[in-house]
Amino acid sequence: xxxxxxxxxxxxxxxxxxxxxxxxxxxxxxxxxxxxxxxxxxxxxxxxxxxxxxxxxxxxxxxxxxxxxxxxxxxxxxxxxxxxxxxxxxxxxxxxxxxxxxxxxxxxxxxxxx
Amino acid sequence: xxxxxxxxxxxxxxxxxxxxxxxxxxxxxxxxxxxxxxxxxxxxxxxxxxxxxxxxxxxxxxxxxxxxxxxxxxxxxxxxxxxxxxxxxxxxxxxxxxxxxxxxxxxxxxxx
Numbered sequence: 001x002x003x004x005x006x007x008x009x010x011x012x013x014x015x016x017x018x019x020x021x022x023x024x025x026x027x028x029x030x031x032x033x034x035x036x037x038x039x040x041x042x043x044x045x046x047x048x049x050x051x052x053x054x055x056x057x058x059x060x061x062x063x064x065x066x067x068x069x070x071x072x073x074x075x076x077x078x079x080x081x082x083x084x085x086x087x088x089x090x091x092x093x094x095x096x097x098x099x100x101x102x103x104x105x106x107x108x109x110x111x112x113x114x
Numbered sequence: 115x116x117x118x119x120x121x122x123x124x125x126x127x128x129x130x131x132x133x134x135x136x137x138x139x140x141x142x143x144x145x146x147x148x149x150x151x152x153x154x155x156x157x158x159x160x161x162x163x164x165x166x167x168x169x170x171x172x173x174x175x176x177x178x179x180x181x182x183x184x185x186x187x188x189x190x191x192x193x194x195x196x197x198x199x200x201x202x203x204x205x206x207x208x209x210x211x212x213x214x215x216x217x218x219x220x221x222x223x224x225x226x
Contacts, residue, residue, distance in 0.1 A: 004157070033213065033214075035214075035216075042216055042217075042218060043158070043201075043214075043216035044216075045213045045214065045215065048213060056213050058213070088155065090157050090158070092157075092158075092214075101205075102148070102160055102163065103160070103214060104160055105150075105157035105158045105159070105160075106157050107156060107157050108155075108156070108157050110155075
């Protein structure tokens, strides 16, 4: 079974621009979560989507948003990019059943904001 | 904040067992202990998880103390490819939203 895939893998943007990242979960997985990883703050939870609904959100400004489609694929968007948004963005998927909630991570998208 | 405490770094000789400790003294009865590792700049890789019994899979063993306040991840025969940051995470067993709280983890360096 194919793992979590993320596109693009690398991205360079300039301040003020906006960016959209994509995540395709493992087949059959219904939950997709997004994380940001920076050297200073480590791995931080952004938000989680389940059945096209956001059901949990981390402590990030409104510039960070996401959505999930009916096939469970998810996108996250960052508007008005700042230099501090440079990070590795990771998505993780899980079956999200009562007995199987283990999250499996994708390889990440590395975003550089200049 | 993370609910776990791990040593920042550890060394292990190649071929020897690597024992990575984790303290989670405030763990609740309905919380699992999960272990992930992250090899440089890759996505975290799931290793193993457990509730109160010891667990073993093809990658590692997880030993949880009887009071559940600490655990140890054991890599039985460490190789150079096991060099990574290892994260110990506690999370609610069921019905949790997909939120993992990562601490700083333990950087394991496997040496030849």
